[in-house]
Amino acid sequence: MTDICKSFPGVKALDHVSFKLRDGEVHALVGENGAGKSTLMKILSGVYVLDEGEIKFRGESVRFNSTWDAQQKGITLVYQEPQIIPNMTIMDNICLGAMPTKNAFVDRRTMYLKSASIAKKVGLRKNVMEMAGVLSMGERQMVQIAKALYRASSVIIMDEPTSSLTERETDHLFEVIRQLKSEGMGIVYISHRMDEIFKICDRVTVLKDGQYVDSLSIDQLDKRKLVNMMVGRELGMHFPPKRTNPGKEIIRVENLCQTGVFENISFSVHAGEVVGIGGLIGAGRTEVMDAIFGMSQPTSGKVFIHGKEVQIRHPMDAINNHIAYATEDRHTGLILHMSILENISLASLTQLLSGPFIDDIKRKQETFKYMNRLQVKAPSMLTRVNDLSGGNQQKVVFAKWLMRSADVYILDEPTRGIDVGAKEEIYKLIDDLARAGKAVIVISSELPELIGVSDRILVMYNGRIQGELQGAKATEKNIIEYATGVRGA
Incomplete structure (x- = not known):
């Protein structure tokens, strides 16, 4: 790919970007959110048509006007969220679109x-x-790869393939990648996870603000140098200093149970406090928060807000009790075909009323304020959310709940799919919420992040709170021991 250019209304997404992939290599494509990684690969896979530039495939100049054109040449894009039809068989999903007759x-x-x-x-x-x-997220990823192999693909593009996988599933994916590499397949690997890039990739190409920065062999790089290339600056301390002296209790959960999912969950969070929830995927962390927010119903237990028991049977009950929930799957909290303006203001429409009508001027002013505060990169607030990068979609979810002004913020995997520079912004946002007297609950599978942002950490195992850690005891070793059941409550 040479001098690739692509523009959308009001923004130049790619400005003379070049990229080369060889047979039998795993080539990382990295950059901050909005750098142009996904756009470049969507051009290579036929989702978008390039405006300028040239694509050569095995020496032949080609132009892809559809994904079918790219697939005919053996190029397949495996999306971050696996594109699976759940009510069809695994066989039908693998063969869909190319069934033998x-x-x-x-x-x-x-x-x-x-x-x-x-x-x-x-x-x-x-x-x-x-x-x-019935498949797990990791198994769905394998179906996507199987689908590419069924089509005799020689190039597979993987966009954040491990973002929803367990450690075991990630290790298995790497085994498959190494096998495909040994068979001569070219693999483009898009990821924000530095450890993975240095573990599985041979070369790295860096993009920034839609422009090509450099391509280097992995042995020419270390993590600090790669981050500097991505963000154009030295990153200092990732995490703000810890807060002390939390205020009054804001939320208390007592003996919350959901048969077969979690049991006897009890904890409290105070004003100005960040409580982290650790544990392995499947431990019940997200399910507990779903129940607190009214997305599912517990079989027993109580929830108190400011000391008063509340009945939450629906998400609107939670919102009315000043609870905000940024879910693990950002698409759950967004309406993708609607604009940034509509999404950010969606939870605050009653606060934007002027008589019986929505005050459109105030709505736009408030949306603009939160877009600026979170540095959402988009041509305008009327841009469809579906056209944003994953990291900017995540920021829109945050902006929606900031506009609503809750007392309790539940953030499930808040930096999933977000680049290293933007993570600092999210960490600062969490700290700002706590210092503004909010109660913040953070679920994270990244242990350094969980330790860095939290004042206390509750670790779940098999649907129960297995342990609580604070201060010097909040180490990766201790979290893992609780999360795996090695240590008891």
């Missing part, structure tokens, strides 16, 4: 044999006749 009918036997063989190759230990809806 025999005498004008779909050849189901060939489909089964080929899909089962490929599923085995990628380590998917499921019967391909099972429904895809």
Whole structure:
């Protein structure tokens, strides 16, 4: 790819960017949110059509006007959120769009044999006749890769492939990547996770603000140098100083239970305090927060706000009791086909009324204020959220709840898919909320982050709070021991 340019209304997403991929290499593509990584790869995979520049594939000049054009050349994009149809079989998902035929009918036997063989190759230990809806996030990623192999792809683009995976699933993915690399496949690996890049990649290309910075072999880099190339500055301390002397209790949870999911969950959070929730994926962390916010119903237990018991049967009950919830899956908190303006103001419409009507001037002023505060990169507030990078979508979710002005903020994996520079902004935002007297609950699977932002840490294991850590006792070793059940409550 040479001198690639791409513009959208009001913004130049790519400005003469070049990128090269070789057979049998894993090539990292990195940069801050909005740097142009996804746009470049969407051009390579046929999602977008380039404005200027040239793509050469095995020496031949090509132009992709659709994903079908790219797939015909053997190029497949595996999205961050796996594109799976849950009510179809694994076999149908793997073969969808390229089903073999025999005498004008779909050849189901060939489909089964080929899909089962490929599923085995990628380590998917499921019967391909099972429904895809039963698969874990890691297994869904394997289906996406199997789909690419079924189409005889020679290039696979992976966009934040480990963002929803457990450590074991990530290790398995790396095994598959190494196998594909040994067979001569070229893999583009988009990630913000430095450890993964240095563990699995051979070369790195850095983009910044839609422009090419450099391409270097991984052995020419260390983490500090790579971060400096991405953000254009030295990053100092990631985490703000810890807060002391929390205020009055804002939220208290007593013996919250949901049969078969979690049991006897009790904790409290005070004004000006950040409480972290640690544990492995599947420990019940998100499920507890879903129940507190009214997205699911507990079988027993109580929730108190400012000392008063509240009944939360629906998210609107939680919102009316001044609870905000930025969910793990940012798409749950966004309406993608609507604008930034509509999304940010969505939870605050009653506060924007002037008589029976919405005050549109105030709505735009407030949206502009929070877009600036969180540095949302977009041509205008009328830009569709679906057209934003993942990190900017996350910022829109935050902005929505900041405008609503809650007392309790629940943040589930708040920096998932966000670049290293933007993480500092989120950490500062969490600190600002606490210093403004809010009660903040943070779920994070990144242990340095969990330790860095939290005043106290509750660690969950198998649906229960296994331990509480604070101060010098809040170490990665102690968290892991509680999270794996090595240490008891």
